[in-house]
Amino acid sequence: MTSLTLYLLLAALIFAAGLALAVTRRNAILVLAGVELMLNAANLNFLAFWRFGQHPEALIGFLFVMFSIAIAAAEAAIGLALILAVFRQSHTINIDQIEQLKG
Amino acid sequence: MNLSFLIPAIILLVGAAAANTLRNLVHCVLALTLAFAGFALLYFGLGAEFLGLVQLLVYVGAVAILIAFTVLLTGGGTAGEQTVLSPRWLQGFLLAGAMFLLLGYGISKSRFTAHAATSVRSYPVSLIGDALITSYALPLEMLGVLLTVATIGGVVLAIREPRQASQSVKVDQ
C-alpha cells in the first residue's frame, strides 16, 4: 500500500462522509456543507495525484485545486444567499417542506 | 505512514464524523470547520503550503463563518434537528458505505506508480505566480470575473427589499 493509495482511500472516505451528510440531513445548509466536503475530498485527490505524479513541477493538479477552491468559495456564497432568499420566502430551510414547485 | 498524514487524517475523520452525527447545527458547522482545517494540514503534508494556507483563509476564515452566519440567520442555532437513528439515516449511511466500498475497490484494483513519494519538497510561491499569469492567465481572469459575478449575485439574492414601512410613516406626517 503506497502513500498515494492511502491519500486516495482517505479522500474516498471523506467523500462518502460528505455524501452521507448531503443525503441524510434535511437542512439545506448542511446539504450544502456536505457538498463542500465532497468538493474538498476531490481536491485532496487532485493534490495527491499532483504530488505523487510524474511532473509535480508542472503544477497542474495544484492549480486545479486552487481554482477549485476559488470556485467553491463563490459557490458557497451564492448557495447560502439562495438559502437565505428561500428562507425569507417560505420561512423554512427544511428541503422536504420546500415543495412549492411540485406539480 | 507518517505523522504528517496520520494527524491531519484523524482530525479530518473526526471532523467529518462529528458533522454527520451531531444534532446541533452549530456543532455540525464547527465540526466541519475542523474538517476543513484538517484538509489544510493534509495539504501542508503534501508539500502544498500555499494551498494549505489558501484553504485556511477561504474555508475556515470565510466559508465556515458564512455557513455559521446562515445557520444563525435561519434560526437553526438552538434546536436539535432530528433523532440520530431514523430510517433516512440508515439509508443515507448505506448509500455512503456503498459509495466508499465502490471507490475503495476501484482504488485497490488500480495500479498507480507513485513518484517522489518520500521527498516532500515545497514549491516556491514565485513558481506558482509565474504559472498563474503565464499559462493559466485566462482561467485566472475568468475566475476574477466569476468571483465578481458571484459577489454581485450574492448581494442581489440576499438583499432585503426596501420596506413599505417608511412610506406609511411619511403618510402619517
Next chain:
Amino acid sequence: MLGGGILKGLAVTARNVVEGFVSKERLTTVQYPEERVPQVEATRDFPFLVFDGEDPMAGLRCVACQICEKECPPKCIYIDKSSDKKPDATGKPQFYPARFDIDISVCMSCQICVEVCPFEAIKMDVEFELSTNDRFGGLLYDKHKLAKSNEYYNHVHPTEAAAVDTKLAVERAKAAARAAAATQPKPAAVSPAPESGAQA
C-alpha cells in the same frame, strides 16, 4: 480634506499628555489620602452634641427635650430622658439625656435636628472618614461618642459658632440679670426664666 479632523484631535490629546507633565494645573485629580481639598466652612455631614466646659457629660447643652427625635425624618435619633435633674453649664437644674444615640448609617444629613433644637445643643460635624468594620455597632454613636466641645465647634464652623456663642452669652446675661432681679423682689415668678430661654 478627509482626515483633518482626526489629526486635529490627535494634536489635542497629545497636548493634554505633554501639558499634564509640565503643569500641575492640568491634572485636576486630588490624590486623596495624601492631598486633600480644604473643606468649605458650610460643610456638614452628621450631627454631634455640643458641650461647654471640661467634662463632656456634665456640660452637654442637651436637655433631652426630644424635639429632634420627633422631627428626624429617617428616625435615626433615640433619646432616653433622665428621671432626675442635673445642673447644666449655667448651673440651672435640667433634665439630661440618659441615652442619646444616633445611627449615622440611617442619618441623611438633613440638618433638621439642628434647626429645631432650641438649646443649640446639636450641630453638624465635618468628619467624613467614618469607615468601620462593624456596620451595625460601629455606626451607632452613643452620647459619649457624639459629645464634642464648643471649642471643636468653633474650630469647624467659626462664623456660625461665633454667632451662636454671642447669642447664648446674651441670653445667659439676660437670664442672670433676671435671676438677680428675681432674688431681690422675692415673690416674682421664677418659672418664666427657662421659658424665655427656650423661646429665644
Next chain:
Amino acid sequence: MSSIQIADQIFVLLKHWLVGRVPVSLQPVVGILITVIPIICVFPALFAITTILERKGLGRIQNRYGPNRTGPFGILQPLADGVKALTKEDIIPANADKVVHFFAPVVLVMLVFLAYAVLPMGRNMAAVDLDCGVLFFFAIGSGTEVAVFMAGWSSRNKYALLGAMRAIAQMISYEIPLILSAVAAIMIAGTLNLQQIVTQQAGYSGIFPHWYVFTPWGFAAFLLFIISATAESNRSPFDLPEGESEIIAGYYIEYSGFKFALFFLGEYLGMFSISAIAITLFLGGWAAPFSFLTWVPSWLWFFAKLVTMILCFIWVRGTLPRLRQDQLMNFAWKFMLPMALVVLTSAACWRYTEGWQRWAISFLVVIIPYSWLGHGMMSNRKLEQRKYRFAE
C-alpha cells in the same frame, strides 16, 4: 565576528549553543522549545506592560494620573490584575454550551500565538522562515473569527451573539483592505517571505532608509493597513464588538476569571502581531531608521518599533470616539476598499517607472482619488449647529 554582530545575533548564538549541549536525537525538539518558549514568555510580558502603559497613557490623555497605587508609580498593577483574574470564580452560564464555551478562548489564544511563528523579530530571528509567511499570517488571523463566533454563540446571551456578529462582520469587511494594502508591499518586494521583505527595504540613501512607508504608495498603504489593523484587532475607534455602553463587552460578556484574561491576552497579542506585520511590511522590520544607527542590535529596533506602534494605538484610542455600525461598514466598503485598489495601482505605477516620474505618478495616483473620495464622503455631511426639538 565583531562585538556588534555578536550583540545583534546574541539570541541566535545562544540558541545554537544550547542546542549543541543536548544529545543529537533531542536536538530538534529542544530547538523548537528554545524558539517557542521565549515567544510565549516575552509577548505576554509585553502585554502586561502594555496594559499599564495603556491605562496610564489614557489617563494622561484625559488629564488623569492613571493607576498609581500598586507599587511605585503603579507599575505592579498588571500583577494585581493578573492575580485578580486568576483567583476570580470561573462562572459558566447554566444555559451555555459548555464545550464550545471552554474551547473558544483556547482556540483564540492558540491561533494568535501561532501567528507569531513567522514574525521576524530580528536578523535571523523568526521561528519559522516560511516561504509564504504573509499568507500564513493572514490565514491564521482569519481563523480567529471562528473563535469569536464560538464565544458569542456558546454563551447563549443576546449581547454576546450581537457582539460576535458585529466582530465577524467587521473582521471580514476590514480583512479585504488589510490584505490588499499588504499586497501592495508584497508586489514591490516580489516575495511573500517576511525576512526577504525586510531585506528588500534594507538600503539607505544618505542617512534615510528605503522603507516602503517613505514612498507615496507605501505611506497610503501603511495608513490603510493600520486603520484595518485597528479594526481587525477590535480596538477603539472600531471597538463596536465590545462596545461597553451598548452591548456590555460583546462576546466577552459571559466570560470571567481566567478565560476572560485569555480573551484579553488574545486581543492584545493580536494587536502586537498585526503591528509587527505592519512594521515588517512598511517600516523596514528590524532595520535601523538611520544609517548611522545600524550598530544597535536588530531585535532592539524591532521591539522599539513595536512599542512605538502600541503607543500610537493607545493615542488613537484615547482620541477618537467609537463609530456607528453603518459608518463602520460604509467606511470599509466605500472608502477603504476603493483606496486599497488605488494604492495597488499606485504601487504598480511605482514598479514600472523610473526616476522622479515614479514619485510624481504614484503620488498623483494616490492623492487624486483620495481627495475625490474624501470630497464625496464629506459632501453629504453638513455639519451645523445641532437643533434640539424638545430640550429648548
